[in-house]
Amino acid sequence: MPSEEESGEGLAYFHDVWDMRGISRADAEAVVALEQSIIRALDLLATDAESFEELASVLEFCGTEFPPEDDPEQMAMFDLLAAQVSLGLGELNGLEIGVAGVSHALSAIGGIPAASCRSHAKDHSWSDAPVVYFATGKLRAEWLQPLVESSGCGFCVDSVRPNLLAIRARSVLDMNRLAAMILSPEVDGQLSLLE
Numbered sequence: 001m002p003s004e005e006e007s008g009e010g011l012a013y014f015h016d017v018w019d020m021r022g023i024s025r026a027d028a029e030a031v032v033a034l035e036q037s038i039i040r041a042l043d044l045l046a047t048d049a050e051s052f053e054e055l056a057s058v059l060e061f062c063g064t065e066f067p068p069e070d071d072p073e074q075m076a077m078f079d080l081l082a083a084q085v086s087l088g089l090g091e092l093n094g095l096e097i098g099v100a101g102v103s104h105a106l107s108a109i110g111g112i113p114a115a116s117c118r119s120h121a122k123d124h125s126w127s128d129a130p131v132v133y134f135a136t137g138k139l140r141a142e143w144l145q146p147l148v149e150s151s152g153c154g155f156c157v158d159s160v161r162p163n164l165l166a167i168r169a170r171s172v173l174d175m176n177r178l179a180a181m182i183l184s185p186e187v188d189g190q191l192s193l194l195e
Helices: 025-045 049-061 073-085 100-108 136-152 172-182 186-193
Strands: 112-117 131-135 151-158 164-171
Touching: 025 049, 025 100, 025 172, 100 112, 100 131, 100 172, 112 151, 136 151, 136 172, 164 172
Parallel strands: none
Antiparallel strands: 112 131, 131 164, 151 164
């Protein structure tokens, strides 16, 4: 685990990061639930990876000011999406849809998120799959491992940042599933044994 001085932008040389230690379980649960509702709405509205990317990016950077095409069904879906987002997109704390939940869940159980990317359908993505880099102790990593596997995600270590673990997923759905599993009351008792 890094020291206080190694957190923020000093942690593995990622830029535009902040120390996310100490997110409360209640705040993490709220983020995971909000993210789940946004992903569901995006899934209903988007017709392909590019439209998902466009809508998710608009929400992350512009809020709900997106004029959909002149299609009543699409307008209705966008209204649904806007209603979900009005519940508090700011609760994602500037993180991308699909990796915000895992980042918050990891913090709530004592991990230190370092960087994340939901992966993008456009050329500017720095990851080809949804990923969250984080620091944690060995016991907590071992506790997480079966949850990571059963959610359809996987651990990896980046040779450039070997002091961090990374969770990679096939989709933001798998990442959101993992976030919910981490915060699940069924596994909460197991985690308390590590402390």
